[in-house]
Amino acid sequence: MAGPLPVGDPAPVDGRLPSDLPIEPGTPFSAYLHVPFCRVRCGYCDFNTYTSSELRGAKQEDYASTLITEIALARGVLADAGALRPMDTVFFGGGTPTLLPAGDLARMLTAATDAFGLRDGAEVTVEANPDTVTPGVAQTLADAGVTRLSIGMQSAVPHVLAALDRTHEPSNVRTAVDAAREAGLAVSVDLIYGAPGESLSDWETSLDAALALEPDHISAYALIIEDGTKLARQIRRGEVPTPDDDLQADMYESADQRLAEAGFEWYEVSNWSRPSSGSGAAENRSRHNLAYWRGTDWWGFGPGAHSHIAGLRWWNVKHPAAYAQRLAGGESPAAGTERPDDESRMLERVLLLSRIRDGLAIADLPEPKRARVAGLIADGLVEPGAALRGRVQLTLKGRLLADAVVRELTD
Known part of the structure; x- marks a missing residue:
């Protein structure tokens, strides 16, 4: 079985989403x-x-x-x-x-x-x-x-x-x-x-x-x-x-x-x-x-599944018996919820987008971090041609050292 669930805020019993959530219907x-x-x-x-x-x-x-x-x-x-x-x-x-x-x-x-x-x-x-x-x-x-x-x-x-x-x-x-x-x-x-x-x-x-x-x-x-x-x-x-x-x-x-x-x-x-x-x-x-x-929107169904809608995250109770019991009682199976702050969301964005070939837009990085891309190019971790097009795209060496790239681009 997986480790413990994250520590977050209590989830509403009816599963309702916050009224101030910035829903974007065009998001996949x-x-x-x-x-x-x-x-x-x-x-x-x-x-x-x-x-x-x-x-x-x-x-x-x-x-x-x-x-x-x-x-x-x-x-x-x-x-x-x-x-x-x-x-x-x-x-x-x-x-x-x-x-x-x-x-x-x-x-x-x-x-x-x-x-x-x-x-x-x-x-x-x-x-x-x-x-x-x-x-x-x-x-x-x-x-x-x-x-x-x-x-x-x-x-x-x-x-x-x-x-x-x-x-x-x-x-x-x-x-x-x-x-x-x-x-x-x-x-x-x-x-x-x-x-x-x-x-x-x-x-x-x-x-x-x-x-x-x-x-x-x-x-x-x-x-x-x-x-x-x-x-x-x-x-x-x-x-x-x-x-x-x-x-x-x-x-x-x-x-x-x-x-x-x-x-x-x-x-x-x-x-x-x-x-x-x-x-x-x-x-x-x-x-x-x-x-x-x-980082688009998804709903995770089932025990322990995680969901994300418009910046809100939540996760279900882990065990199938507890999951079934909640739903049989007319309750949401969600165990907890969180809304990461801007800093946490930026860290996650860099962590995830830097791993894919399409890469991360340099313009999306905070201003002080953009200058570090040059050093990553010099170290052979980021493709120079992609950087000229405004993207952070990992080289083969960069893929092997992806965590180091993320640390360099974040705090």
């Missing part, structure tokens, strides 16, 4: 639907997920109906605030959304579409474990309006999967991709590098296997050791080694080179997409994740 709106169930807990994971022994009376078979209740609540709240608008993107995340019957996911998507509307050409993504995707599942999702499947491959090397406590069969990644393609879905695969015992050769084997699948999009994340996880405890006891930062940097550089050679273009520090049907690589970027990085 997204929906995140959290499915907090997993068969087993991966040793590195600190997401808000639960195995069957941790549900304390909450039932997976009731979950879709419970989440649909929050959708109805959200529609009323947004309508009252003048903030109701169609969804530009929808994302089913977890956990493992495809542990639920595909029909349940379809019901949830239909309820959200009926409540808010769905823009033409909207992106609708479902995360999936390779072992849970069959042709029937993929077709049901496609028929419901899903456009994209994000498959948790993580590695193609058995001992690396074992180190991560991943239980899927590597061969099932190809099966899942083929099923998605047959149903007409776009495909993304997720990889993790830097697992205990993983060599550079192991990582390149996984990269080559991922490229052989010919996906539209690849995410490659460095393994981060989160407090409270099984992996953190193993490292603390000396059972497995701490990830090697230099090796992870070599793995990132190898990924960027191999992906570029295969026609993929980086658009966020950990994400690459490739051109489709003669169009640019932007066609296959995750528009939902870009909505987060650009």
Whole structure:
């Protein structure tokens, strides 16, 4: 289970938004639907997920109906605030959304579409474990309006999967991709590098296997050791080694080179997409994740999910049983709320926008910080050509040292 929720102000019982919120109806709106169930807990994971022994009376078979209740609540709240608008993107995340019957996911998507509307050409993504995707599942999702499947491959090397406590069969990644393609879905695969015992050769084997699948999009994340996880405890006891930062940097550089050679273009520090049907690589970027990085509006449905509307943030109670109890009682499941001040919002803006290829407008930086861009160019961290066009865009070295760039541009 994830760590503690943020400390914020009490959330209103009815979920109502403040009357002074600067609603901008033209701001894109997204929906995140959290499915907090997993068969087993991966040793590195600190997401808000639960195995069957941790549900304390909450039932997976009731979950879709419970989440649909929050959708109805959200529609009323947004309508009252003048903030109701169609969804530009929808994302089913977890956990493992495809542990639920595909029909349940379809019901949830239909309820959200009926409540808010769905823009033409909207992106609708479902995360999936390779072992849970069959042709029937993929077709049901496609028929419901899903456009994209994000498959948790993580590695193609058995001992690396074992180190991560991943239980899927590597061969099932190809099966899942083929099923998605047959149903007409776009495909993304997720990889993790830097697992205990993983060599550079192991990582390149996984990269080559991922490229052989010919996906539209690849995410490659460095393994981060989160407090409270099984992996953190193993490292603390000396059972497995701490990830090697230099090796992870070599793995990132190898990924960027191999992906570029295969026609993929980086658009966020950990994400690459490739051109489709003669169009640019932007066609296959995750528009939902870009909505987060650009700070647009979204409502997060489900236990522990976070939401953001016009500068207001709130988050739901964590446990599925508490979440269901709140909604059954006619209450909002929100546990707390906050409105970050201008300084906090600027820090977040720099942190997020500097990570994407489109970059951060130099003019958006406070005046004293703009002069620091020249030093970042001299250090090889920021592209000089982009800076001449008024943007902070990271070089490969800058992507490896992205946190240092943020520290230089903020206090």
